[in-house]
Amino acid sequence: MIVNPMVDIAIISFGLAAISKVIQAKFIDREVMKKQQEEMKERQKKMQELMQKSDQKSKNELEALEKEMMEAMNKMLSGTTKVMMASMVVFIPAFALLGMFYGEALINLPVPLPWFVNGFDLFNLGTWGFQIYSETNWFGWYFVSYLTITILLGIGTKIYKKVKENGVING
Numbered sequence: 001m002i003v004n005p006m007v008d009i010a011i012i013s014f015g016l017a018a019i020s021k022v023i024q025a026k027f028i029d030r031e032v033m034k035k036q037q038e039e040m041k042e043r044q045k046k047m048q049e050l051m052q053k054s055d056q057k058s059k060n061e062l063e064a065l066e067k068e069m070m071e072a073m074n075k076m077l078s079g080t081t082k083v084m085m086a087s088m089v090v091f092i093p094a095f096a097l098l099g100m101f102y103g104e105a106l107i108n109l110p111v112p113l114p115w116f117v118n119g120f121d122l123f124n125l126g127t128w129g130f131q132i133y134s135e136t137n138w139f140g141w142y143f144v145s146y147l148t149i150t151i152l153l154g155i156g157t158k159i160y161k162k163v164k165e166n167g168v169i170n171g
Helices: 007-029 030-052 056-104 138-165
Strands: 109-114 130-136
Touching: 007 056, 007 109, 007 138, 030 056, 056 138, 109 138, 130 138
Parallel strands: none
Antiparallel strands: 109 130
């Protein structure tokens, strides 16, 4: 423990969020992915039109489009798999260390937050519900701080890109 569990875990969350952004940027080009998704939507529309027809030319064209779709989907899946594998190399040891160092920590939340009722069981409807909590364990605080930091980093990235596109930042 360097400062206190709340600050330590928030700093570690920031580091892991930043590493996650770097890993995603390394293996997935968001612009290319958006373009591929738009192309896939167009192919799906074309495929639906071709399914209505019964001539051999339409069937051949449909098969070719299906093959293109599979190749594009495999390419996108490959990128997300690489992100997942690289993230696991970072996150699993980090979670193990967080649990080891902060397993007994009880953290007072800065703002009471809703969370699943204590004893929540996904397969038992009687346990479903939310409760307002004012304290949590290390994982609850990690989750809240990671989510907040990720949202703020996303907003910051979007603002930076817009400012850069408008020519305010030279580079």
